[in-house]
Amino acid sequence: MLDLDLPQSGASPASAQDWLATQEKLRGDYRGCGADFSIVQDLSAYTKDEHRLWQQLFRRQSEVAQRYAAKAFLDGMHNLDMSPDRIPDFEDASKRLRALTGWEIVAVPGLIPDDAFFSHLAHRRFPVTVWIREPHEIDYLVEPDVFHDFFGHVPLLTQPIFADYLQAYGAKGAEAMRLGATKILARVFWYMVEFGLIRENGEIKAYGAGMLSSATETAFSVDSPKPHRVMFDLARVMGTDFRIDDFQSTYFVLDRFDDLFAAMNQPFAPLYAALKTAAPIPATELRPGDQVINRGHLSA
Numbered sequence: 001m002l003d004l005d006l007p008q009s010g011a012s013p014a015s016a017q018d019w020l021a022t023q024e025k026l027r028g029d030y031r032g033c034g035a036d037f038s039i040v041q042d043l044s045a046y047t048k049d050e051h052r053l054w055q056q057l058f059r060r061q062s063e064v065a066q067r068y069a070a071k072a073f074l075d076g077m078h079n080l081d082m083s084p085d086r087i088p089d090f091e092d093a094s095k096r097l098r099a100l101t102g103w104e105i106v107a108v109p110g111l112i113p114d115d116a117f118f119s120h121l122a123h124r125r126f127p128v129t130v131w132i133r134e135p136h137e138i139d140y141l142v143e144p145d146v147f148h149d150f151f152g153h154v155p156l157l158t159q160p161i162f163a164d165y166l167q168a169y170g171a172k173g174a175e176a177m178r179l180g181a182t183k184i185l186a187r188v189f190w191y192m193v194e195f196g197l198i199r200e201n202g203e204i205k206a207y208g209a210g211m212l213s214s215a216t217e218t219a220f221s222v223d224s225p226k227p228h229r230v231m232f233d234l235a236r237v238m239g240t241d242f243r244i245d246d247f248q249s250t251y252f253v254l255d256r257f258d259d260l261f262a263a264m265n266q267p268f269a270p271l272y273a274a275l276k277t278a279a280p281i282p283a284t285e286l287r288p289g290d291q292v293i294n295r296g297h298l299s300a
């Protein structure tokens, strides 16, 4: 899966129209979206087949989650009381989120520019794409859809410490854009929001939205001997390249979500300054100082 709501690492265009003009193949309908790229979710527009596809994806990924997901993710699914049968009503989920963590969902047509994305997160609003993939895309999708965004991301927003972390992350966005460091900040989203692992009672569990909305990467990330699994370190994550067209070669592992939140409480500018002059660490490499949980056998 590509482009998992990831900040896109470019300069901010002057207007929404300018940004749209730079995007070649966006799938959503951006007509009528607001300056913050929000739209209204039209529940009546979903077809029976689309609800059926949600059902199929939900059943498959719930089984994956039961086996591999972190407790916080499973608790989040429970808190949302998601229907397995229908594409969720964002307003209903927002009511639950507001009561639990003060977050809410905003409907969007698809990918949105960095400044709008960071601003939503900084204000405890999570952008969720309204459309669902086509049946032939059940295993592979070029842009994030409602299943990825909702099933993958929203459960953890019911968890206070992760919710606080994601707001703090969003609040770092404006500075990163000003300093030309969006690409460096985006790596934190990639590795610690889309593809994060956490250790629970000595066992590795998955919490990342990218893996938990994928049919096969969750099992790979937890069970396979191929990838490296390395303890989370902010500067290491910020300096590490990633691949968007294959499973990850390195996963970073938390012991607790508090560590992720605490990492946001430091000045990022010196980290950006150091990292901008260094070559990115290839995702296949381990480095001296890494706290390695599993050394991967990448060619196994």
Ligand SMILES: [Fe+2]
Binding pocket: 004, 005, 006, 144, 148, 149, 152, 153, 194, 209, 210
């Ligand atoms: Fe995502």
